[in-house]
Amino acid sequence: xxxxxxxxEMKNISELMIDLAYSSLIYDNREIAEEVKYLEEKxxxxxxxxxxxxxRQAVEEKKPETAGIIIRLATSIEAxxxxxxxxxxxxxxxxKPHPIIRESIKESDITIVLGVVKNSSILANRxxxxxxxxxxxxxxxxxxxxxxxxxxxxxxxxxxxxEDRLIAKGPIEGVEHxxxxxxxxxxxx
Amino acid sequence: xxxxxxxxEMKNISELMIDLAYSSLIYDNREIAEEVKYLEEKxxxxxxxxxxxxxRQAVEEKKPETAGIIIRLATSIEAxxxxxxxxxxxxxxxxKPHPIIRESIKESDITIVLGVVKNSSILANRxxxxxxxxxxxxxxxxxxxxxxxxxxxxxxxxxxxxEDRLIAKGPIEGVEHxxxxxxxxxxxx
Numbered sequence: 001x002x003x004x005x006x007x008x009e010m011k012n013i014s015e016l017m018i019d020l021a022y023s024s025l026i027y028d029n030r031e032i033a034e035e036v037k038y039l040e041e042k043x044x045x046x047x048x049x050x051x052x053x054x055x056r057q058a059v060e061e062k063k064p065e066t067a068g069i070i071i072r073l074a075t076s077i078e079a080x081x082x083x084x085x086x087x088x089x090x091x092x093x094x095x096k097p098h099p100i101i102r103e104s105i106k107e108s109d110i111t112i113v114l115g116v117v118k119n120s121s122i123l124a125n126r127x128x129x130x131x132x133x134x135x136x137x138x139x140x141x142x143x144x145x146x147x148x149x150x151x152x153x154x155x156x157x158x159x160x161x162x163e164d165r166l167i168a169k170g171p172i173e174g175v176e177h178x179x180x181x182x183x184x185x186x187x188x189x
Numbered sequence: 190x191x192x193x194x195x196x197x198e199m200k201n202i203s204e205l206m207i208d209l210a211y212s213s214l215i216y217d218n219r220e221i222a223e224e225v226k227y228l229e230e231k232x233x234x235x236x237x238x239x240x241x242x243x244x245r246q247a248v249e250e251k252k253p254e255t256a257g258i259i260i261r262l263a264t265s266i267e268a269x270x271x272x273x274x275x276x277x278x279x280x281x282x283x284x285k286p287h288p289i290i291r292e293s294i295k296e297s298d299i300t301i302v303l304g305v306v307k308n309s310s311i312l313a314n315r316x317x318x319x320x321x322x323x324x325x326x327x328x329x330x331x332x333x334x335x336x337x338x339x340x341x342x343x344x345x346x347x348x349x350x351x352e353d354r355l356i357a358k359g360p361i362e363g364v365e366h367x368x369x370x371x372x373x374x375x376x377x378x
Contacts, residue, residue, distance in 0.1 A: 004289035008297055015207070015299070018269070022200075025262075069284050072275070073214075079272040080207070086265040095258050100193035108197055109345075110204070110329070135327040135363035140299070156298075174324035 003054055003070055010046050010077045013039055016153045017084035019142045019169050023112050024091045026102050032143065032167075035152050036088035043081040050074045111172045113139070115182030119162040122187055129156030136189040139170035139178045192243055192259055199235050199266045202228055205342045206273035208331045208358050212301050213280045215291050221332065221356075224341050225277035232270040239263045300361045302328070304371030308351040311376055318345030325378040328359035328367040 001009070017039050024032035051071055058067035105112065117124050123131060134140045144151040144158070145165040151158060160166070168178060180186035190198070206228050213221035240260055247256035294301065306313050312320060323329045333340040333347070334354040340347060349355070357367060369375035 002289070004293040007290065008293040011211075011294070012297060012299070018204070065285070069279055069290065072279050072284075073290070076272040076275040079275070080269055083265040083268040083272070086268070087262060090258055090261050095261075096254070100191070101196065101258070101262070104193040104197040105200070108201060110201075132360075132362050134360035135366070138324040138327045138329075138359075140327075140360070170327075171321075171323035171329065173321050177324070 003050060003057070003066075006046060006050055006053075007070060007073060007077070010043060010050070010074060010081075013043055013046075013153070014077045014081040014084065016142060017043075017081050018087075019112065020152065021084040021087035022105055023143065023167050024088050026105050026112055027114065027167075028091060028096070030091060031150060033088035033091035035143075035150065036085055037092065039152075040081055040085040043078060047074055047078045107172070109172055110169065111175060112142075112167060112169050113175050113178060115166045115168065115179050117160055117162055117164045117166060117182050118184045120184035121162070121182055122184070122189070123160045123166075123181055124162045124164075125159065127157055127159045128154060131160075131189065133189070134170075137170070137178060137181070138174040139168040141166050141168050143167040192239060192246070192255075195235060195239055195242075196259060196262060196266070199232060199239070199263060199270075202232055202235075202342070203266045203270040203273065205331060206232075206270050207276075208301065209341065210273040210276035211294055212332065212356050213277050215294050215301055216303065216356075217280060217285070219280060220339060222277035222280035224332075224339065225274055226281065228341075229270055229274040232267060236263055236267045296361070298361055299358065300364060301331075301356065301358050302364050302367060304355045304357065304368050306349055306351055306353045306355060306371050307373045309373035310351070310371055311373070311378070312349045312355075312370055313351045314348065316346055316348045317343060320349075320378065322378070323359075326359070326367060326370070327363040328357040330355050330357045332356040 017036050020032050021036050024036060051074065054067040054070045058064050128141060141154055144154055146161060177186055206225050209221050210225050213225060240263065243256040243259040247253050317330060330343055333343055335350060366375055
């Protein structure tokens with residue numbers, strides 16, 4: 001994986017961490033908060049690799065410019081993921097958020113919602129890529145709870161199964177349609 | 190505005206700042222980077238108000254718990270916005286990002302795209318609320334350039350006009366449709 005790709009992977013994970021951190025807060029869910037903490041450790045590893053590799057390349061190619069920007073960006077992204085971990089930490093410390101905070105997040109223009117997939121749902125047994133859920137409905141699945149386990153940051157190849165619990169992020173206008181898709185009332189995206 | 194609402198406003202601005210910071214990087218655009226810097230100052234003001242007000246309320250109502258969580262969250266959100274400002278600062282310092290970084294961001298699962306609205310576009314002369322653009326297409330308008338001026342973080346009441354330049358965030362599968370909507374080739378959301 002090249003430096004550019006590694007940096008973008010860091011960027012994507014840091015954004016997922018922010019969404020998961022707020023999700024852990026809304027649903028007062030320790031497991032999601034633990035995942036944020038785990039991702040923070042992964043980010044730290046990537047950060048250190050990126051710093052070392054970019055300096056190594058700069059020396060080898062005698063080009064200091066690229067290393068400068070990559071290190072600045074990686075440092076900012078690392079700081080964003082630190083902050084997301086701090087938000088998750090509120091949940092891990094068993095501090096109960098005041099209901100007004102939860103409700104306010106739920107009523108944001110961009111919100112986070114939970115849907116349980118029924119057998120009769122058109123989402124069941126199809127991959128996120130086949131469904132194009134995000135571009136068709138605006139709702140972006142950020143995590144799936146299946147049985148006792150979580151899938152965090154599902155990809156286009158992730159298949160949705162009946163009984164999956166989906167956590168999605170998207171515009172508040174899309175929430176009702178998303179819930180109706182999950183339970184099988186709405187039959188079209 | 191209550192403390193919960195103020196905190197959510199901070200959260201929303203911090204997320205807008207991250208998106209704008211990456212936009213400024215992709216389009217090497219100083220004006221967007223300047224807006225990120227301006228928003229950082231606004232966030233600092235809100236942060237200080239929230240800290241003071243939450244402590245004042247805690248003392249008045251003799252309830253320390255809520256202040257504790259609000260201050261933790263506000264501090265994390267403030268740190269996220271600082272990091273976004275640092276990303277924008279790369280552009281303000283005239284450091285040219287390596288093309289690979291720009292291209293990598295554009296190829297992310299969630300990407301940022303620019304569209305110019307033609308007269309014949311079905312987006313023209315309608316508000317974002319009327320269009321439900323985000324829930325219908327997955328593409329979320331984060332900024333509009335109209336004439337020489339910018340509208341950052343448009344609301345559902347913002348009306349799109351012909352010749353507007355829209356910066357939108359959304360799933361990469363939604364990009365082509367979004368561009369075709371802007372130029373008037375696609376006539377349906």
